[in-house]
Amino acid sequence: MQRASVPLLATALTLLLCARTVHAGPIPWTVSWTPSVAAISPDNGTASKISLIGGADSTSSALNQAVSTAAAYVSYSSTAASDKPDSFTKKTFDLTVKVTDSTSGDSQDLTFSLQFDGKLSKSGQSLKLTTLPSDPLFTNALGGHLYRVRVLSYTPPPAYPTNKFLPGVIIASVMVADLPKGMPEPSGLILTTLAVPALGWGYWRRRKAQTASAG
Numbered sequence: 001m002q003r004a005s006v007p008l009l010a011t012a013l014t015l016l017l018c019a020r021t022v023h024a025g026p027i028p029w030t031v032s033w034t035p036s037v038a039a040i041s042p043d044n045g046t047a048s049k050i051s052l053i054g055g056a057d058s059t060s061s062a063l064n065q066a067v068s069t070a071a072a073y074v075s076y077s078s079t080a081a082s083d084k085p086d087s088f089t090k091k092t093f094d095l096t097v098k099v100t101d102s103t104s105g106d107s108q109d110l111t112f113s114l115q116f117d118g119k120l121s122k123s124g125q126s127l128k129l130t131t132l133p134s135d136p137l138f139t140n141a142l143g144g145h146l147y148r149v150r151v152l153s154y155t156p157p158p159a160y161p162t163n164k165f166l167p168g169v170i171i172a173s174v175m176v177a178d179l180p181k182g183m184p185e186p187s188g189l190i191l192t193t194l195a196v197p198a199l200g201w202g203y204w205r206r207r208k209a210q211t212a213s214a215g
Contacts, residue, residue, distance in 0.1 A: 025062075026060035026061055026062055027060060027061060027062075027063070027101070027103070027143075027145060027176045028058075028059070028060040028101075028102035028103060029058075029059070029060065029061070029099065029100060029101055029102055029147065029174065029176065030056070030057065030058040030059075030099075030100045030102055031056065031057050031069055031097050031098065031099055031100070031149075031172075031174060032054070032056045032097065032098045032100075033054035033055050033056065033071045033072055033095055033096070033097045033098075033172075034054045034095070034096050034097075034098075035052040035053070035054055035072055035093060035094070035095055036093050036094035036095075036096070037052065037093050038051065038052060038053075039051050039052070040052070040088065040091045040093060040116060042080075042086035042087055042088050042120065043086070043087045043088065043089050044086070044087075045080075045086060047078060047079045047080040047086055048076075048077065048078035048079070048080050048085075048086035048088075048120040048121070049076075049077050049078070050074060050075075050076060050088065050091070050116060050120070050127070051074065051075040051076075051077070052072050052073070052074055052093070053072060053073045053075075053167075054071070054072055054095075055069065055070035055071050055072055055073060055169075057069040057070070057174075058102075060102075061174070061175075061176055062176075063145075063176055063177060063178060064175060064176070064177055065175065065176070066150075066173045066174070066175045067173060067174050067175070068152070068171055068172070068173050069171070069172055069173070069174060070169050070170070070171065070172075071095055071097065071151060071169075071170045071171065071172040072095060072169070072170040073167040073168070073169055073170075074154075074156070074157065074167055074168040074169065074170065075157060075167045075168070076120055076125055076127070076156075076157055076160050076161075076164075076168075077164070078120045078121050078122050078125075078161075079122050080120065080121040080122060081121060081122070082121050082122065082123040082124070084121070085119035085120055085121035085124075085125075085126075086119065086120050086121065087118075087119050088116045088117060088118055088119070088120065088127060089117060090115050090117060091115055091116040091117070092113060092114070092115040093113075093114060093115070093116075094111050094112065094113055094114075095111070095112045095114060095151065095170070096109050096110070096111045096112075097109065097110050097111075097112075097149055097172070099139050099142065099147045099149065099174070100142075101142035101143030101145060101147070103143050104142065104143030104144070105143075106141075106142040106143050107142065108139040108140055108142060108147075110137040110139065110149055111137075112134050112137070112151050113131065114129055114130070114131055114132070114134075114151065114170075115129070115130050115131060116128070116129055116130075117130055122161060123161065124160065124161065125156070125160050127156060128154075129154035129170065132151060132152070132153060132154060133150060133151065133152050133153065134150060134151040135150075136148045136149065136150040137149050137150075141179055144178075144179065145176050145177060145178060145179065146176075146177045146178070146179060146180075147174060147175070147176055147177075148174070148175045148176075148177060149172060149173070149174050149175075150172060150173050151170065151171075151172045152171045152172060152173055153170075153171045154168065154169075154170050154171070155168050155169050155171070156168040
């Protein structure tokens with residue numbers, strides 16, 4: 001019976017050591033962005049509107065390489081008179097990105113808060129997207145990596161209202177990094193809980209055998 005602990009202990013330790021596999025080559029990932037609202041209305045009336053459509057991307061990147069991606073596409077529309085433009089004052093909205101590590105399938109949502117300020121009429125606009133650039137947000141461990149996401153900049157629709165059908169774009173970046181030293185992967189934490197009881201059980205069996213021999 002004493003030897004019965006050996007296979008269990010060996011299996012637990014082997015799995016624990018394999019949990020920290022070194023990742024090489026580009027890491028595949030996907031992002032999918034969702035605005036909290038599809039449209040933003042002005043302070044008063046309904047003559048103007050800011051429309052938002054979330055972006056998505058699927059790619060791969062090397063460690064510590066920042067990759068730009070379109071977080072959202074922005075369109076303007078207005079029938080407000082030039083001398084009476086509609087005002088947008090601190091119009092706050094959220095952009096939530098779902099980050100997925102393609103290899104493991106692990107995913108997590110990160111949410112950024114942004115706001116529009118300015119004026120919009122049928123003859124032009126002075127809107128700005130504020131609170132940019134944002135502080136980066138980090139995921140938990142996904143497939144053995146951390147993902148850092150930042151909202152970088154905003155390019156409004158070009159030459160509005162001349163090119164009414166060309167959207168503006170909110171640009172973000174995604175960077176994949178290794179886990180900090182000393183931070184175990186979730187799989188490592190799970191396997192540690194398996195290995196520790198196995199060690200304890202093996203020690204208890206040896207002590208019991210020694211006690212029996214001494215008696």
